Amino acid sequence: MSVAGVREAVTRAHHEQWARVVAALTRRFGDLDSAEEAAAEAFAAAVQRWPAGGVPANPGAWLTTTAHRKAIDRIRRENKRDDKQKQAQLLSDDGPPEPAGAIDDERLRLIFTCCHPALAMQARVALTLRMVAGLTVPEIARAFLVAETTIGRRITRAKAKVKAARIPYRVPSAEDLPARVSGVLAVLFLVFNEGYLATGPDTDPVRHDLTAEAIRLTRLIRALMPEDGEVAGLLALMLLTEARRAARVSAGGELVTLAEQDRRAWDAALIAEGHRLVRERLAARVAPGRYQILAAISAVHTAARGAADTDWSQVAALYDQLARLDASPIIALNRAVAVAELDGPQVALAAVDRLAGKLAGYHAYHATRADLLRRLGRNQQSRAAYDKAIELAGNTAETAYLTRRRDQLG
Secondary structure, X not given: OOHXXXXXXXXXXXXXXXXXXXXXXXXXXXXXXXXXXXXXXXXXXXXXXXXXXXXXXXXXXXXHHHHHHHHHHHHHHHOOOOOHHHHHHHHOOOOOOOOOOOOOOHHHHHHXXXXXXXXXXXXXXXXXXXXXXXOOHHHHHHXXXXXXXHHXXXXXXXXXXXXXXXXXXXXXOOOOHXXXXXXXXXXXXXXXXXXXXXXXXXXXXXXXXXHHHHHHHHHHHHHHOOOOHHHHHHHHHHHHHHOOHHHHEOOXXXXXOHHHOOHHHOOHHHHHHHHHHHHHHHHHOOOOOHHHHHHHHHHHHHHOOOHHHOOHHHHHHHHHHHHHHOOOHHHHHHHHHHHHHHHOHHHHHHHHHOOHHHHOOOHHHHHHHHHHHHHOOOHHHHHHHHHHHHHHOOOHHHHHHHHHHHHOOO
């Protein structure tokens, strides 16, 4: 195999096997630090050995075995444990693995450990991206516009808290699972959103690695809880959003709005799967949660043959339903977009202006306001709103789009 082929094999193995290797080591050694370091050493060994010896038939098994040996070597070198008998048992542990549960995937244990409610939300996101998704500290720092040292400290402190608080490495019990899964979904939604509309001047406007990882992890949760409506709703929302990825940024690097996207470039298979999940939840006749309603809104948009065919009255009704669960100003802002299509930009602008005190620092507020003012022919005010939106926007593709729209005002 060529050098390029081996490099591609290592990259693919890292994407597919990192979480499995880390999870397997965490279960055996009970320590996230040791698991991460041993996994990293195993992949480094693969980079060195595979070009000469060839890619093994089962890369995951090779990496896991190598990582176990690296971890044991590290324990022997450190030799700092007081309980020598326990250490000896650990080093010679070649007994059968513990019985598999309903879901035979160690990554689920790892996800729930990284998303434990004892950790702050920022720490949960950073730890999940590092330990489960395998992103490096610089990659996580770029994704969230935070200094590498800050991200490094968050991950170090989070791992230390997991250890000090003796947070269990397991999938929660059936009684605790519903309460715990909401925190996991919140983390995965944040990860997906950062990939969907990545921030930072040096970041790709769409981070497919983040959206794909969020979808993969949500599928794991879905396998664990197939009857949970919010898990299905979040997965549907992600799929329907990801389906439009190829049409969202132009060849020139500019954001393409939903109304202007070439719908022939959408992924029909992802849309079909997303619509199926939405229909399943509707058929369940259970009051939907936030993610299910957001997925239903996305389903309305993606079901329309063109922007002009969108059922805006249904979109507005769904936002009304969502507002009863989450009366946030961002929900009200999004609803105003539908109102503009139903009742005109003047009515929508009045609704948007009422949100000024709460959304003054949010770029989408100013972008929405700029578009409504443009439609009303109030170009000078529209230009000022575009200027503010450009100042606040972090996504390069979005900035390019807003700049063009502003310059078209003349």
